[in-house]
Amino acid sequence: MNDQPWTIESIRDALHDCDLAQRFLAEINKAPAHQLLHVFAKWQRIAKNRLASLEGNDEILASEHAGEGPAEGSLDITDRVLAEAARIRSRGAA
Numbered sequence: 001m002n003d004q005p006w007t008i009e010s011i012r013d014a015l016h017d018c019d020l021a022q023r024f025l026a027e028i029n030k031a032p033a034h035q036l037l038h039v040f041a042k043w044q045r046i047a048k049n050r051l052a053s054l055e056g057n058d059e060i061l062a063s064e065h066a067g068e069g070p071a072e073g074s075l076d077i078t079d080r081v082l083a084e085a086a087r088i089r090s091r092g093a094a
Contacts, residue, residue, distance in 0.1 A: 006044050014047035016054065046088075 004010065008028060012021045024043045031039040 006040075006047070008040075011040075011043050011047045014051050016050060020046075
C-alpha cells in the first residue's frame with residue numbers, strides 16, 4: 001500500500017479474501033472501545049503480510065513467465081509457512 005494511512009476499508013481490501021474480510025469486519029465491529037486499536041493493529045499486520053506475499057507471488061510468476069527460474073530458496077519455505085500459520089492460529093488470528 002503506498003504511503004496512504006491504513007483505514008478499515010483499505011485493510012478489508014488488502015486481505016483479498018471474502019471470508020477473511022468478513023472476519024476482520026466482525027472483529028472490528030464487535031471490539032470494545034478500549035480494544036479497537038489492538039484489533040486494528042492486528043488486522044493491519046495481517047493485511048501487510050498478505051500484500052507482501054501477493055507481491056512476492058507476482059514477482060515469482062513474472063520471472064517464470066519470462067523464462068527465468070524462481071529465485072533460489074523461493075520454493076521451499078513450507079516449514080516456515082506452516083510454523084507461521086501455527087503461530088497465528090495459536091493467537092486466534094487465522
